[in-house]
Amino acid sequence: MIKVGIIGASGYAGAELYRLLLNHKNVEIVAISSQSYAGKMISDLYPSFYGPYDMCLSQDQDVLDKADMIFASLPHGLSEKYAKVCEEQGKKFIDLGADFRLDKESDYQQWYQHDYQYPGLHEKQVYGLSEVNRDLIKKATIIGNPGCYPTSITLGLYPLLKNQMQKDEKIIIDSKSGTTGAGKSLSEDTHFPKCNESFHPYKIASHRHTPEIEQELSKMANQDIQVMFTPHLLPVNRGIISTIYVSLKDDVTFDEVYDIYHKTYQDEYFVRVLPKGKVADLKFVQYSNFCDISLHYDERYHQLIVVSTIDNMVKGAAGQAIQNMNLMCGFNELEGLMMIPASF
Amino acid sequence: MIKVGIIGASGYAGAELYRLLLNHKNVEIVAISSQSYAGKMISDLYPSFYGPYDMCLSQDQDVLDKADMIFASLPHGLSEKYAKVCEEQGKKFIDLGADFRLDKESDYQQWYQHDYQYPGLHEKQVYGLSEVNRDLIKKATIIGNPGCYPTSITLGLYPLLKNQMQKDEKIIIDSKSGTTGAGKSLSEDTHFPKCNESFHPYKIASHRHTPEIEQELSKMANQDIQVMFTPHLLPVNRGIISTIYVSLKDDVTFDEVYDIYHKTYQDEYFVRVLPKGKVADLKFVQYSNFCDISLHYDERYHQLIVVSTIDNMVKGAAGQAIQNMNLMCGFNELEGLMMIPASF
Amino acid sequence: MIKVGIIGASGYAGAELYRLLLNHKNVEIVAISSQSYAGKMISDLYPSFYGPYDMCLSQDQDVLDKADMIFASLPHGLSEKYAKVCEEQGKKFIDLGADFRLDKESDYQQWYQHDYQYPGLHEKQVYGLSEVNRDLIKKATIIGNPGCYPTSITLGLYPLLKNQMQKDEKIIIDSKSGTTGAGKSLSEDTHFPKCNESFHPYKIASHRHTPEIEQELSKMANQDIQVMFTPHLLPVNRGIISTIYVSLKDDVTFDEVYDIYHKTYQDEYFVRVLPKGKVADLKFVQYSNFCDISLHYDERYHQLIVVSTIDNMVKGAAGQAIQNMNLMCGFNELEGLMMIPASF
Amino acid sequence: MIKVGIIGASGYAGAELYRLLLNHKNVEIVAISSQSYAGKMISDLYPSFYGPYDMCLSQDQDVLDKADMIFASLPHGLSEKYAKVCEEQGKKFIDLGADFRLDKESDYQQWYQHDYQYPGLHEKQVYGLSEVNRDLIKKATIIGNPGCYPTSITLGLYPLLKNQMQKDEKIIIDSKSGTTGAGKSLSEDTHFPKCNESFHPYKIASHRHTPEIEQELSKMANQDIQVMFTPHLLPVNRGIISTIYVSLKDDVTFDEVYDIYHKTYQDEYFVRVLPKGKVADLKFVQYSNFCDISLHYDERYHQLIVVSTIDNMVKGAAGQAIQNMNLMCGFNELEGLMMIPASF
Incomplete structure (x- = not known):
């Protein structure tokens, strides 16, 4: 039993982290x-917590004082100082924000208009993609x-690039x-009469996740990978689906690609490579920690289409953070994450 | 061709009035x-107006200066001064807000915490329920x-109470x-991740439409009518549906009630009394000026259930305002309001 | 560890029962x-079960043979024969359908156009409203x-009627x-382009839940209770909300009513009586076994408005069935039902 | 005043064609x-037509007999025989289905598994993309x-390819x-509890619109164009949005591209090229005949992203059919199509 705390539990x-950790x-x-x-009380903000799960929101310092494993979910630029405290006190720190994701300070400066306060801290940071960096995560103190x-x-x-196909x-x-990806803050774009029955891309060619994506894909491929990344806002509460277009090497067959995906993830509980012919749908991962992947092939042009979907709040945020905690603390990796998605 | 203007076109x-008047x-x-x-530009607020329909928003005074028929769509307490100006200049005035709906200043004071600035004006006001007050509306200058x-x-x-059944x-x-009934202002309740997949009542036993409802029903029935009025927020963009429970007099049959409804509205273009067995659905009036009414009977307890539905922005606001303008100006009552609802 | 089975797992x-029992x-x-x-495979019908949770659907007899606790979720008229088998073999039986809810065969005949095949079975049936009939449920074999x-x-x-207020x-x-209340079968009413952005009542004064409601309320009140019950179809996936209008006795105050509700449910984990001023919303119980109740008062007419909400698939079906199993089997009543609802 | 009829008005x-033609x-x-x-009655299928707009559905022959301008909205393979009749009788024919879109019978055979019955008819067919083929449409008898x-x-x-950029x-x-693109027929995919809060691609690399798209783009570009076309099902009623990724020639600037688009469409009422920085959203074209286009540039990779959106039932079907009729009959091209989209 470890003592955990959440800095920034109101977002x-x-x-969601609070909900899952309960x-x-x-x-x-x-x-x-x-x-x-x-x-x-947290139920004042999220009435679903009324009753048995209610808890009072306190000051950030309170979390730092009491907890041994600390999660921070804050706007960029605000986590570093807390990570510093944790490092000094030998506490574990998982940052759900953007401060410890980028390897190069120059990328952080370019995309977030911010400098690192404690550059030394970032040498210890580990990118918490659980399935890919499991061994590093187990030993990490800052995620x-x-x-x-x-x-x-x-x-x-991952399977495609790692095998350079x-x-x-x-x-x-x-x-x-x-x-929910747009967060709790009110905005025109998430005002119901506008958002409902609507759909549009946003931050085209300028979304801050771009350098993070290119950084990780390039490491996987062991070469520079460039992405045209276009996010869109869906009128649903939860879920992300990415439709990915990538040309296959001439001598690689679709069957080989499928096999590599299957092999790579066959022992992974949370990544489901769907049978050929099935299509991933965000419906079937909502409220769970699963990532569903379906693979498709345009034989006319030897092109691979990957469809990958997660619940943005779970595998895309709080769930993966818990998975990382489980790895760091030597818990069962699945503990607290066995939610089974519904289909309706 | 008359010159019209809208004060408060940004709500x-x-x-919607602007859209329909075009x-x-x-x-x-x-x-x-x-x-x-x-x-x-109005398209800065409502991008659907971009292009051929765009127009610059100006000061209120500009509307008063240029238009002969003036619509105001403002928070309560702000319309009176403009109505006063219109009266002095012999211009027609239709208020989409609450300032000219209540007959008694005491009701206005109690429910809106406001006094009348120009009590004399209110003697001229006509309640713009087009089908019921048509003759008064034709002669009115303030609606x-x-x-x-x-x-x-x-x-x-209306048909039931007028015939004291x-x-x-x-x-x-x-x-x-x-x-859309909650308006353009951002709020927690209309934040998409909250509002979507949600449903709840609000302002129970305290909604400001209550005195207006009781006032008009009492006039129709020629006796005091009391209502328990409970509004709920539906996760759809448009439409109001009211399910109304009323006991029938012992000697009145359901067939008689149905006939009275049919007779009352048979010449009304915008009120559709559905055939027995059909159920009104807000889907089938959206984006139109129709009011659909279906009648149902619980024979076990001799109880009438009336289902009445409109598009809140059209028959419930801008459309009825135009219908009233048509009456006041001697235009074809249907002009500008022939939008046909879709079923999908 | 008991062996459980589900007859009718494809609905x-x-x-949902399968999902929760996992x-x-x-x-x-x-x-x-x-x-x-x-x-x-059940994942052929519900792809969210793909992978670790998949299981093959078999014949009904297979469930009867292998399980000691049997759940049936079938159209009315089909459960009795399985209940009979269970009775003979000393197995426990929970029916999620309508066959064992009504006390009088005449009500069943009137509303379901069906006779009882085994009238003797029905003397043993217990109405599985967990919080109200807990002691009977513990000893029951047919729910x-x-x-x-x-x-x-x-x-x-319940609190109001039991105390005759x-x-x-x-x-x-x-x-x-x-x-989801309308089930898995395709229908015009649940065709997305029709159902979305739609709302309407259905089966007015004729819904088959009416006799069940009157039966249970009458027992609680110890007098005949009549209900006008009007169900509506909401364009959301999950949740039921009931807005209930009831006149209070002249000498009963709203505070007394609130206190009785609070007292009645203070030790019930799954029933949350919200603080005065809060409003129940189906959002805040979705995917959980909670029933949230908020109480409201129209002082002008001494009228109580009760708002009661559940997830129709959980507390309204599968969750309550598990709660009943827990009671029947001497398990912790909360086991398998600790899902915490999200607010977004 | 011409006499028009619709074969296949129940889809x-x-x-929608009926609704707009009214x-x-x-x-x-x-x-x-x-x-x-x-x-x-058509209101039996689409209750929004109840009342003033109701009309009885008759046999196909009845339309052929009475109308001079005939629209057909039928599954593929069923329109040809009606087009043949129209040709023989000198009547105009607009097919909303797939039978007269493809230039080569071999494409039709490959993608629709069907032969042409009357190959000669297809020499007269004109592809009814109003803005592009206006002159041909004016003289056409089969669209x-x-x-x-x-x-x-x-x-x-169109502007990009025509100018080979x-x-x-x-x-x-x-x-x-x-x-609505999936039509009136019930299906698992459009069952509300499944479709709502869902999103997924379908018919990846195999949608029948693919040859039509490649055919028209190749004609515009005057060279072979290949498309990876991936359609997705959005949980909204109306609207299509296409996000299109295309590399720009090295010596072409984004400003030049924008200028070409602006110039190409500046006199087109129904095509709105949005100002730079604005993003097209299907919300702002729903229920209208507009096509909104926004242009975006990824300067890191000299890539153009085109976002193009229409109402699939209007500009994508019934509206464009009427626009074509207007051209063929010498009516004002805008007649019957001046619906102004709402933003809420």
């Missing part, structure tokens, strides 16, 4: 904090938990996200 | 205004355009409204 | 059956699991259900 | 037919009305369609 990712056998939630809502889009994309391309270095990724 | 009702043969829209957005809930309810009960003075009304 | 309630510590699912889909609408309504009125014998109930 | 496209000044609808529903996906895609690429012959098109 969606923080609240059912985790090996943890005690000792404190949850919020700068804006300290002193309020940069992957973004939601990058999780769906990197898991969707792609033809071009350029990959086109058309992603669609449910509205 | 949903004002924008296709009205007898009007020229000379000015539209917004306190908050003066100087902006209090009915609220959306009251429109669905009063049209749904109800048993009790107490009527239970369970209404459900789409989210 | 929504059966599949995470129950004390059971082993030994067989699931389907008349129409025997031989298929008639309550309907979804009746669950929301009876829990919503209502004035009239007539209660008006305006209920709204998500589309 | 969505036929019913408000067209120059036509009289003399007959509408349905093989399956002959003898029924193959474009598919919904092809309309959004061809209008979205693309680099590669391969274009990636990620399209998303509302559920």
